[in-house]
Amino acid sequence: RTVYVNGSFVPEDEATVSVFDRGFLFADGVYEVTSVLDGKLVDFAGHCGRLRRSLGELQMTLETTDEELLAIHRKLVSENAIEEGLVYLQVTRGAADRDFVFPPEDTPATLVLFTQAKSLIDSDLANRGQKIFTVEDQRWTRCDIKTVQLLYPSLAKMEAKSRGGDDAWLVRDGLVTEGSSNNAYIVLGDGTIVTRDLSNLILHGITRRAVLECARHLQMKVVERPFTVDEAIGAVEAFSTSASGFVCPVIAIDDNRIGTGEPGPVAGKLREVYIAEMRKSAI
Ligand code: PLP
Numbered sequence: 001r002t003v004y005v006n007g008s009f010v011p012e013d014e015a016t017v018s019v020f021d022r023g024f025l026f027a028d029g030v031y032e033v034t035s036v037l038d039g040k041l042v043d044f045a046g047h048c049g050r051l052r053r054s055l056g057e058l059q060m061t062l063e064t065t066d067e068e069l070l071a072i073h074r075k076l077v078s079e080n081a082i083e084e085g086l087v088y089l090q091v092t093r094g095a096a097d098r099d100f101v102f103p104p105e106d107t108p109a110t111l112v113l114f115t116q117a118k119s120l121i122d123s124d125l126a127n128r129g130q131k132i133f134t135v136e137d138q139r140w141t142r143c144d145i146k147t148v149q150l151l152y153p154s155l156a157k158m159e160a161k162s163r164g165g166d167d168a169w170l171v172r173d174g175l176v177t178e179g180s181s182n183n184a185y186i187v188l189g190d191g192t193i194v195t196r197d198l199s200n201l202i203l204h205g206i207t208r209r210a211v212l213e214c215a216r217h218l219q220m221k222v223v224e225r226p227f228t229v230d231e232a233i234g235a236v237e238a239f240s241t242s243a244s245g246f247v248c249p250v251i252a253i254d255d256n257r258i259g260t261g262e263p264g265p266v267a268g269k270l271r272e273v274y275i276a277e278m279r280k281s282a283i
Pocket of ligand 1: 033178179180181182183202203204205206207208241242243244
């Protein structure tokens, strides 16, 4: 694979980053994951917008412009012949002698990108539906910033896996916030889609925004509010959204079957319409 690191496109085993990189020492960095369909980037503008916001919230500067970022994404997609998959981008505050105090303003950020070929549309998990276990949300309270500090979500997912599940939904004060790496939704008996309202406690998903727009176009009722684990267990359907999973049905929560225990029609319809819309607008 060809990867990108600080201005150069190089084979992955020739790419290097300093031992003193603050991403490595402090998790002082942010990232984005953009999906690729038909060799084109899905909702690139959305991901760029959120990247800029994450950088701003951490007073981090990246000289590279959005146009340059687009060109880098496209070059990696074509060099690695990615028809379907992901582009991962990471920006850190750069390399400096280890100190909690930020390095001088002129310290160049570290910019790294790589691709992952992956079947996204024909996905096993989407076909069979996910089994979720709920885990206490012990992350910091700036979950709206997409930082590379992913240890807690990783532990939570491992906990769910050890119980025979596919993923974890995180719960703060008895209310579901989101999945370990996706936004969480339930569908009530009257067809209303419920998902956590935007705040510092969840990542503002790029897929979430597009899927809610699809739902509204389809005349589905959407309510953005917190919901409890019990309400989720009693729902007729549940699903998650993310750039890598699109819309992915949930068939069980904490060993309780959701609805019929099969992927539901609302998630199915949203997945189909979302993928169709994104294929049209990908660049
Ligand atoms: N929530 C968390 C914690 C995530 O890590 C992610 C994606 O990585 C999402 C939600 C979904 O965001 P997006 O739809 O932009 O991929």
